[in-house]
Amino acid sequence: MTTPSFHPLTIRECRRETADTVSIAFDVPADLADRFRFVQGQYLTLKTRIGDEEVRRSYSICSGVGEGELRVAVKKVDGGLFSTHANQSLAPGAVLEVMTPMGRFHTPIAPDAARTYVAFAAGSGITPVMSILKTVLAQEPKSRFVLVYGNRTVSSIIFREELEDLKNRYIGRLVIHHVLSREPEEAGLLGGRIGAGLVRELCAGPLKAEDIDAAFLCGPQPMVEEVRDALAACGTPPANIHVELFGTTTSARPAAKMAATDTPTDAATIAILQDGKRKEFTLAYDGESILDAAHRHGADLPYSCKSGVCCTCRAKIREGKVEMAENYSLEPWEVEAGYVLTCQSRPLTERVVIDFDAA
Known part of the structure; x- marks a missing residue:
């Protein structure tokens, strides 16, 4: 990698x-x-x-x-x-x-597939959805895409003209539902907000939740979580629901200090593997994050948000254990495989080896 x-x-x-x-x-x-x-x-x-x-x-x-x-x-x-x-x-x-580009908010393209894609986006959450939508429609000619896009007013709809052009180009394959929260309802536009009620209403119509092959949710945390839970309750397999946040409603918390019987030393030894090189330093169990400590010791590790949202600081644990204060971006399989967000991680064992070169 x-x-x-x-x-x-x-x-x-x-x-x-x-x-x-x-x-x-x-x-x-x-x-x-x-x-x-x-x-x-x-x-x-x-x-x-x-x-x-x-x-x-x-x-x-x-x-x-x-x-x-x-x-x-x-x-x-x-x-x-x-x-x-x-x-x-x-x-x-x-x-x-x-x-260089990062992120796993996508599913593999299969040119011969006939899939049903659904996206719920709010405000600037449309940005990654536009990339997914345009790629799917161009490269999977048998697939269809349903977009539910929430904004305050018509004038705040990002990519409005481009979306209309795409709808005209892919007639019958692209359906767009605009949802406006601060403007009187207009022809073809829904009023209110994106939430569980709207999900249930859509799934009671021609869109069957159990037939959704991939759902992409991008927006503020409360909306994303509400839509995710509603889709799952309506019958969409949880593995088919993919989320990305552009903000959280919680702040990171420090990891609790381990008892002396579990960690006889006052600090852990941290080893960072990056570009085939190794850097080691010590870090108190209740101290700063591994990412911040590594930077303080001269490591040039990738990061962006430092809040557990963007996944830029993702790396794999090769030895030892850590606790993540927050995780809004790693998939369950990644956590199971040993990947962590280093901006949210603190050591739980005397020695931790973290690999930034892991795929």
């Missing part, structure tokens, strides 16, 4: 999508084309300096595989340092440090 790495990329285009959202397309040099080859639903971590501060943020790719471009969308949020900078200051010709 190639370790994620940053590369300077020049912005080719900044396109205004809504009043508070801009999409950014990058030029990718030929010698980096393979490194920036992506799978639908993946994301990029962008890094720059704003004033005296280094800022890193992760944004989902909105391009379809095969479209020939690398593009992300950035929605301005109140108090958002990078999102404000992107919407107000970035322009073609500017250079950002961009990490």
